[in-house]
Amino acid sequence: MDLMLLEFAGKQVKPDIRKLYDMREVVYDQEWLQVTEDKDLYYMYRDLSYSNRDHNLIKENDLRYDITIIPPSIIGSEFVKTAGHYHPLIEGTSYTYPEIYEVLSGVAHYLLQKSENSKITDVIIVEAKEGDKVIVPPNYGHVTINPSNKELKMANWVSDQFESIYKPYREYGGAAYFELTDGSLIKNENCENLPGIRKLKPTNFSDLGLYKNKEMYKLIRDPDKLGYLNRPQDYDWLWEKI
Template structure:
C-alpha cells in the first residue's frame, strides 16, 4: 500500500517492477548478486478521466498509462525500465508506435532500431517536464531516470498488443548502459552505432506540444491514429528519425 495514484478521482494501484524482474538486463551483476529484491518502478495502466473517455479510448483501440520511477542506483547504473520492442501491426511490416510525455522530473529515453541481427540506429532524448517523445515503428526503447528526483511520465499506446521483452533481455539490456560516468556500450551486442543525441520537439500534426497535457487528446482522439496505423504517418516518423 501507499503507491496508489489518484487519477481524476479514480484511485489506481500499480503493477510493480521488482529488481529481480530485471536481473537479465542490468549492468552491475556483482552488485546485483548482493542486493535484496526491491521495488523499482510503478506502472498504472489503462487510465481514464470518466466512463465516457474510457469508451472512446477503447473504441479507438488505445490505452493511456502513467509510470513512476523513483530515483535509485542499481549499483553503478541508473534505474531504468526493462526495455522492449513492439510487435508488428497485423498485415504490415511495421511495428506499433508509442508516445511519451514527462509529467514530473527528467527522463532519458534510449531508442534503438534493430534490422536483422544488427542495431542500425541509437537515439537518446533527454526530456523535461511537458516534453513529448515519439517512439517510431521498429524501435525498441528504455527509459532511464538519471536524476535525484522522481520521474513521472505518461504514454499513449495501442491497447491490443503485448510488449516484446525477449530481444533486449537476451542481450543483457539495451545497446548502451547509462552509468554515473556516462553511456557505455553493451558488450553482448556484436556492433552498435554511436548514439545520436536528439532534441525534443513538438509535433503539431499529431496534436503534441510541450507543456500541453497529451491526455487531452482524448477530446481529439483522431490525432492519435498514428499509434495504430503507423504506415499512414511515415513522413512524421521520418521527421522523428532524421
C-alpha cells in the same frame, strides 16, 4: 504521496510493480546484483481514464493511457531504468506499433534502438523534461532512464492491440548502451558492431497536438491526432520528421 497508489480522477489506483529481480538479466553490474536484496524499482498504472465517456472513446479507438512513476534510485553503477521492450509488427505491414510519452515531472532519458536481422542499426537518446513529448517511432525498442535525484512521472498513449516483447533485451543482457551514474554511456559488449548514439530533441509537434507543457491526455477528445499509434503505415511523413 504513497507511491503504491496513484490519485487519478478521484480514485486510488493500484500499480503493477516492477522489481529489481524482475530485471536481473538486464542489469549491468551483475556482481552488485548478487549481493543486493530485491526492491521495487518503478510503478505502472495502466488503462486510465478520467470519465466513462473518455473510457469508451479510448476503447473505441484501440488505445490505452498509462502513467509510470520511477523514483530516483541506483542499480549498481547505473541509473534506475525500465526493463526495455519492443513492440510487435502490425499484421500485413513492415511497421511495429509506435508509442508517445510525456514527462509529467522530472527528467527522462529515452534510449531507443532499432534492430534489423538481429543487428542493432540505430541508437537514439532523447532527453525530455517536464512537459516534453517523445514519440517512439515504429521498429524501435526503448528503455526509459531516470538520470536525476528526483521522481520521474510520465504518461503514455499506446495501442491496446498488442503485448510488449521483452525477450530481446533479456537475451542481450540489456539495451545497446548502459547509462552509468557518472553520466557516461557504455556499450553493451553482447551487441556487436554497435553504431554511435544519435541525440534527438523531444517531438513537441504542434500538427499532432503535441505542445510542450500542454498535457496530452485530452487528445482522446480528438482521436485522429493519435491515429499513428494504430496506423503507422499511413504516417510516413511523420517518421521522416523524427
